[in-house]
Amino acid sequence: MMWGDLIQPSVEMAEKADVHYQCYDFLAEFTMSQLYRLKQRSHFLGYPTDIVEWNKQLLPIISKKGIKLISNGGGANPEIAADAILMLAQQLKVPLKLGVVTGDDVLDTIKRLRSEGLKFPNTDTGEEDITSIEDKLMGAYAYIGADRIIEALKEGCDEVVGGRFSDNALCVGPMMYEFGWEYKEPYWNKIGAAITTGHIIECSQLCCGAMSSIWREIPEPWHPGYPIIEMNEDGTAVITKTPDTGGLVNRQTIREQLVYEILDPQNYIMPDGVADFTTLHLEDAGPNRVRITNMTGKPRPDKLKVGIVFHGGFLFDVTVHIIWPDVLEKARLCKKHFQEWLKWANMHPIEWEIQINGVDMCLGPTVSIDEIEEKYGKDIPEIGLRFATKWQTREEAEFFKKDFGRVWSIFPGSPFGQHLPTNPIRAVAFWPTLIPGSEVHPVLAIKESKL
Amino acid sequence: MAVEIPKTGKVQLKDICYARSGDKGDKSNIGLQAIDFDEKVYELIKKKVTPKAVQAHFKGWSNGDVHIYPMDNVKALNIVLDHGLGGGMTITLRWDGTGKAMCQALLRMYIDVD
Numbered sequence: 001m002m003w004g005d006l007i008q009p010s011v012e013m014a015e016k017a018d019v020h021y022q023c024y025d026f027l028a029e030f031t032m033s034q035l036y037r038l039k040q041r042s043h044f045l046g047y048p049t050d051i052v053e054w055n056k057q058l059l060p061i062i063s064k065k066g067i068k069l070i071s072n073g074g075g076a077n078p079e080i081a082a083d084a085i086l087m088l089a090q091q092l093k094v095p096l097k098l099g100v101v102t103g104d105d106v107l108d109t110i111k112r113l114r115s116e117g118l119k120f121p122n123t124d125t126g127e128e129d130i131t132s133i134e135d136k137l138m139g140a141y142a143y144i145g146a147d148r149i150i151e152a153l154k155e156g157c158d159e160v161v162g163g164r165f166s167d168n169a170l171c172v173g174p175m176m177y178e179f180g181w182e183y184k185e186p187y188w189n190k191i192g193a194a195i196t197t198g199h200i201i202e203c204s205q206l207c208c209g210a211m212s213s214i215w216r217e218i219p220e221p222w223h224p225g226y227p228i229i230e231m232n233e234d235g236t237a238v239i240t241k242t243p244d245t246g247g248l249v250n251r252q253t254i255r256e257q258l259v260y261e262i263l264d265p266q267n268y269i270m271p272d273g274v275a276d277f278t279t280l281h282l283e284d285a286g287p288n289r290v291r292i293t294n295m296t297g298k299p300r301p302d303k304l305k306v307g308i309v310f311h312g313g314f315l316f317d318v319t320v321h322i323i324w325p326d327v328l329e330k331a332r333l334c335k336k337h338f339q340e341w342l343k344w345a346n347m348h349p350i351e352w353e354i355q356i357n358g359v360d361m362c363l364g365p366t367v368s369i370d371e372i373e374e375k376y377g378k379d380i381p382e383i384g385l386r387f388a389t390k391w392q393t394r395e396e397a398e399f400f401k402k403d404f405g406r407v408w409s410i411f412p413g414s415p416f417g418q419h420l421p422t423n424p425i426r427a428v429a430f431w432p433t434l435i436p437g438s439e440v441h442p443v444l445a446i447k448e449s450k451l
Numbered sequence: 452m453a454v455e456i457p458k459t460g461k462v463q464l465k466d467i468c469y470a471r472s473g474d475k476g477d478k479s480n481i482g483l484q485a486i487d488f489d490e491k492v493y494e495l496i497k498k499k500v501t502p503k504a505v506q507a508h509f510k511g512w513s514n515g516d517v518h519i520y521p522m523d524n525v526k527a528l529n530i531v532l533d534h535g536l537g538g539g540m541t542i543t544l545r546w547d548g549t550g551k552a553m554c555q556a557l558l559r560m561y562i563d564v565d
């Protein structure tokens with residue numbers, strides 16, 4: 001699942017399905033950057049607080065059924081998240097042996113390694129080292145594998161909570177533990193299978209017909225079933241979902257998630273191993289069941305992916321509505337007037353853009369405004385013009401916000417401003433890089449609820 | 452319902468493919484899939500959906516290399532646009548910061564069938 005997902009399907013799974021583990025991915029790049037920002041604000045913040053609600057609803061059921069909960073709901077602050085979970089378990093009078101995994105926070109390690117001469121190039125931009133952002137650093141976390149999850153399960157933990165476990169490590173851990181797979185030959189194909197299936201279910205119902213290209217065929221999407229992996233010891237698996245739920249699992253819904261958020265499909269590089277998505281075979285195996293065979297993998301990499309988060313300016317956007325007739329002609333003038341006004345008012349955003357809501361806000365350059373104008377001409381009833389801006393400082397962004405409220409009259413026709421523009425938000429930029437795996441030392445602590 | 456490819460002229464990708472897209476930092480990933488796992492459609496897109504064509508389709512939004520990874524086993528192409536998201540979710544000015552709509556944008560593309 002993802003942070004922001006529905007909780008009911010999880011409860012339904014615990015109640016209705018015959019599962020041994022429920023695995024929850026709470027973190028995205030965006031989420032981590034927000035969590036680090038919160039942690040800077042207070043030592044008691046920085047984890048996705050949903051983890052508490054999740055536990056509240058699930059613990060009473062899973063403690064009876066013996067289902068184990070594995071999550072990265074510790075975010076940027078696993079120890080504080082663990083305290084919250086334990087306090088809750090005590091309130092609910094549920095006996096809980098909780099494995100808490102820390103050690104993914106590597107900012108200090110990076111600082112030390114840099115003083116020893118190591119560089120941390122941006123794997124997106126190729127920029128050689130973090131020198132240019134040194135004074136803006138907010139945090140750095142490594143994507144860690146399942147090692148400590150396996151250890152926690154060996155120690156008999158009922159639940160494991162950690163920081164930036166890779167999304168699929170949450171599934172890889174229980175599978176390696178149950179089948180006794182190890183990080184060596186001949187297990188790499190099986191670990192590849194664990195990573196692959198973990199990847200497919202990491203966005204919960206996104207592999208069960210949510211956001212699907214075949215949306216016309218999805219039954220009862222309003223009560224989606226969350227996905228279930230039935231992993232076999234031979235490294236083949238079936239993906240299905242909670243019985244008696246909406247949604248759909250078939251070759252298409254699995255394929256569309258297999259190709260989601262990946263780069264080179266032959267080398268899906270994860271801390272536990274490298275999965276190859278180009279060898280597997282998908283086969284419909286009954287209603288809402290897809291069998292996956294021939295999944296393969298390669299040894300785990302020497303280096304781990306790291307996300308360094310740093311201050312990236314302030315974002316502010318406001319929408320002005322342009323009303324019939326001649327909306328596109330007015331939109332063009334708005335852009336010109338705005339550009340001139342910025343100069344005249346001596347304002348210097350780092351970046352700015354005007355997007356037309358209803359025309360090209362999401363489709364960008366694949367929409368030709370000229371073509372739209374030719375087709376619909378003066379008859380488009382209304383559009384929103386979104387002014388998106390980025391500023392160096394909060395003061396500049398605030399000043400712009402205030403002045404923009406006064407400036408709507410420079411636009412043609414009778415436009416309507418947004419009634420209450422939102423406040424500028426701090427942009428947390430993301431610098432992806434690599435760190436030697438030998439420098440990252442995740443640690444397991446075991447805590448128990450006192451009843 | 453079999454997918455039909457016209458014999459001559461052009462076809463819009465939306466008529467022969469499904470697509471889903473997402474992000475990895477500032478990289479946009481678009482999984483372009485032949486409808487019904489159709490072999491002929493797959494062979495066609497493998498030939499015609501080139502990095503150059505994708506680059507041109509997204510002119511102004513694709514500010515780096517475009518990589519295309521064929522996945523013969525599931526009749527899909529994974530298309531990756533380096534610097535395709537205006538800086539990435541956390542700092543981009545785009546409304547669709549994670550590029551979820553990039554797939555629909557790609558499906559607007561026309562390719563020659565011959």
